[in-house]
Amino acid sequence: MRKSLCFGFTLRLIAVVFGALPAMADATILLQENFTHPDGNFLSQIPNPGPGTAWFAHSGAGNKAIQVVDGAVTLEQSAGSGEDVSSDWGVAVGPGDTIFAGFDLTVTGSLSASSTYFAHFKSSGNTFNSRVWVTASQSSGDFTISLSGDSSITDTDGEAFWGSDLTYGTNYRVVHSYDFDSGEKSLWIDPLNQMSASITATDSMVSNAMVQYAFRQSTGNTFQKIDNLTVATTFTEAHTGVPEPASLMLWMLGWICCCFCTRRCGGTVMNPC
Numbered sequence: 001m002r003k004s005l006c007f008g009f010t011l012r013l014i015a016v017v018f019g020a021l022p023a024m025a026d027a028t029i030l031l032q033e034n035f036t037h038p039d040g041n042f043l044s045q046i047p048n049p050g051p052g053t054a055w056f057a058h059s060g061a062g063n064k065a066i067q068v069v070d071g072a073v074t075l076e077q078s079a080g081s082g083e084d085v086s087s088d089w090g091v092a093v094g095p096g097d098t099i100f101a102g103f104d105l106t107v108t109g110s111l112s113a114s115s116t117y118f119a120h121f122k123s124s125g126n127t128f129n130s131r132v133w134v135t136a137s138q139s140s141g142d143f144t145i146s147l148s149g150d151s152s153i154t155d156t157d158g159e160a161f162w163g164s165d166l167t168y169g170t171n172y173r174v175v176h177s178y179d180f181d182s183g184e185k186s187l188w189i190d191p192l193n194q195m196s197a198s199i200t201a202t203d204s205m206v207s208n209a210m211v212q213y214a215f216r217q218s219t220g221n222t223f224q225k226i227d228n229l230t231v232a233t234t235f236t237e238a239h240t241g242v243p244e245p246a247s248l249m250l251w252m253l254g255w256i257c258c259c260f261c262t263r264r265c266g267g268t269v270m271n272p273c
Contacts, residue, residue: 028232028233028234028237029051029230029231029232029237029243030051030052030089030099030231030232030233031047031050031051031052031087031089031213031229031230031231032047032049032050032051032052032229032230032231032241033047033048033052033087033229033230034048034049034071034227034228034229035048035068035071035072035073035226035227035228035229036048036071037068037071038068039067039068039069039070040067040068041065041066041067041068042055042065042066042067042068042073042085043055043056043057043061043062043065043066043083043085044056045068047087051089051090052087052088052089052213052231053087053088053089053090054087055085055086055087056085056086056087057083057084057085058084058085058086058122058126058214059081059083059084060081060082060083060084060217061083062083063080063081063082063083064076064078064080064082064083064217065083066082066083066085066215066217071227072104072225072226072227073215073225073226073227074223074224074225074226075118075215075216075217075223075224075226076217076223077114077116077118077134077217077218077219077220077221077222077223077224078219078220078221079219080219081217081218081219082216082217082218083217084214084215084216084217085214085215086122086212086213086214086215087212087213088124088211088212089211089212089213089231090211091211092123092124092209092210092211093178093180093209093210093211094180094209095180095181095207096180096181097179097180097181097233098177098178098179098180098233099121099177099178099210099231099232099233100175100176100177100231100232100233100234100235100237100238100239101119101121101130101175101176101177101213101229101230101231101232101238102173102174102175102228102229102230102232102238102239102240102241103119103173103174103226103227103228103229103230104171104172104173104174104226104227104228105171105172105173105174105224105225105226106169106170106171106172106224106225107134107142107143107166107168107169107222107223107224107225108168108169108222108223108225109142109143109168109221109222109223110221111221112136112137112142112143113134113135113136113137113142113143113144113220113221113222114136114219114220114221114222115133115134115135115136115146115153115154115220116133116134116216116218116219116220116222117131117132117133117134117148117151117153117216117218118132118133118134118215118216118217118218118224119131119132119176119213119214119215119216119224119226120132120213120214120216121178121208121210121212121213121214122210122211122212122213122214123208123209123210123211123212124209124211124212127208128151128214129149129178129183129185129204129206129208129210130147130149130176130177130178130185130201131147131148131149131150131151132145132146132147132174132176132187133145133146133147133148133153134146134220134222134224135153135161137165137166138161138164138165139165140165141164141165141166141167142165142166142167142168143165143166143168143222144161144162144164144165144166145161145162145166145172145174145187145189146159146160146161146162147159147160147161147176147185147186147187147199147200147201148160148185148201148203148204149183149185149201149203149204149205149206150203150204155203157203158201158202158203158204158205159201159203160185160187160199160200160201160202161199162187162189162199163197163199166189172189172190173189173190173191173239174187174188174189175187175188175191175235175238175239176188177235177238178208178210180207180208180209180210181207182205183202183204183205183206183207183208184200184201184202184205185200185201186198186199186200186201187199187200187201188239191239193235193236193239194235194236194239213229213231228241
């Protein structure tokens with residue numbers, strides 16, 4: 001009877017575990033880059049710790065070459081266009097998918113910021129979406145962060161602006177997302193979790209098969225220091241850079257099952273009945 005009860009419980013627990021597997025499998029880090037490379041040109045570096053392909057130039061190779069300095073990269077927005085780079089994670093997003101990217105950002109400059117986008121999701125071609133902008137302050141600050149789908153931040157078709165000004169030289173954690181089905185883009189600054197304050201852009205509401213993350217240099221008057229990039233299928237992973245513990249959870253569930261069964265049938269964990 002004890003063995004029958006144990007067996008029945010085991011089957012129920014296995015059903016719970018495997019029922020949870022699809023949700024666990026959805027938690028995936030697609031690309032991760034901590035920029036722990038030697039100082040110098042960033043182009044062709046392989047993301048560390050990964051995954052992700054080596055960074056390649058999709059525009060302007062060698063022009064204002066992006067530099068690694070002290071374990072971070074610096075983007076230069078100044079006269080003329082510059083080197084734009086991307087890394088590929090292999091499988092494009094599709095129906096039902098939402099992707100998130102998180103990175104540490106410090107902006108420097110000497111004047112109120114002029115508008116330029118510097119980070120975005122990218123297709124295997126030249127389609128961009130969820131573009132993160134540095135834009136002019138709204139009152140007395142140095143700059144603010146904005147979000148759009150298209151290449152304009154001034155055409156008033158649904159772009160979004162962070163509600164407060166930000167300060168040069170201060171480090172912020174930025175998280176932004178792209179929803180394939182709705183085309184919506186959202187952005188958080190220094191969030192505690194996904195329910196924290198955010199903005200949502202509703203321009204360019206189209207479904208794009210994003211498969212790369214990109215950094216951009218263009219005209220402007222600011223520098224962006226970027227570190228600890230994570231692109232993932234969950235907000236938490238992009239925010240923290242830590243994989244969700246699916247495998248650990250499965251191990252714990254299995255251990256609980258083993259302990260329960262051996263207790264019910266009078267054995268031990270190391271000598272089960």
